[in-house]
Amino acid sequence: MITVYIDKISYYLPELSKALSESGIMILISLVAAIVLGLPLGTFVYLTKKIPTNSNYWIGIFLNGYINIIRSFPFLLFVVALIPFTRFILGTAFGTYAASLPLSFVAVAIYARLVEQVLLEIPNDILELARSLGSTKFQLIFRFLYVEARSGLVLALTSVVISMVSYSTVMGVIGGGGIGDFAIRYGYQRYEYAVMYTAIVIMIIFVSFIQISGSWFAKRINKK
Incomplete structure (x- = not known):
């Protein structure tokens, strides 16, 4: 039984490796978009x-x-509407990089809202302190807000990655591939449930590794 299982996995190993790399590309691109665009967007809304x-x-x-529209839009319909x-x-509207575009839109919106919520939890005393010291808006953001909220921002980013x-598991609908598409095509549709x-x-x-790593890093940089 175990030998048959190992043989099946070995047979599909090239496709599995390709699917993992495709998922990695989609997640990495959307993660970069969340940091580069979602962080300042959430900060501005705050x-x-x-x-x-x-x-x-x-x-x-x-x-x-x-932010509200993107987060409330059914994701599969959003992907199709964005074609x-x-x-x-x-x-092109097909392929891994094309699939990364709608993922990036959603990642930006989700992280922006989480950033806003994390920043809203900062005590007003911090803002008053920054004002009393004559801080510029740049100094307020980078030397007060982000420093105070860094642990929460890491946890929020961890949630976005998850x-x-x-x-990303549904991106096979536009040929994006990924581990979810692999599970459906080579597992479910071929009755290869193993x-x-x-x-x-x-x-x-x-996902467990991401959550554990994010929680560990957030705790490590938490100076409260």
């Missing part, structure tokens, strides 16, 4: 609530609406 001005009020409302835009930007692992469950176990281990 500032429009804590330090409202006439110039940023309507921008804050627009960005808030963008024309993906084709316009990348020249969500992207889950979302292959399917192996892929599921790999995803569980991967």
Whole structure:
């Protein structure tokens, strides 16, 4: 029994390796997008609530609406609806890199909202201290807000990565591949349930590793 199982896994090992690399590419691209775009977006939305001005009020409302719409949109329908835009930007709507675009949109929106929530938990005393010291907005963000909230920001990013692992499993609908597509095509559709469950176990281990690593790092940098 064990020998048959090992033989099946060995037979599908090239496809499994390819699927893992495709999932890795999609998750990495969406993670970079979340950090580069989601972090400043969430910070700006936070500032429009804590330090409202006439110039940023309507921008804050627009960005808030963008975050709400993306997060509430059914993901599979969002992927399909974004196909024309993906084709316009990348020249194709199929493949791993094309699948990374809708994932990046969702990652940015999710992380932006989580960043806002983490920053809202910072005591108002920190803002008052920054104002009393005459801090610029740049100093307020990088020397006060991010320093105070760094542990929460890491945990929020960990949650985003785990969500992207889950979302990436459905990207086979546009030829994105990945471990989820591998489990469906080579496991479920071929009645090779051992292959399917192996892929599921790999995803569980991967998610557990991400959560443990993120929690450990967040605890390590928490100076409260």
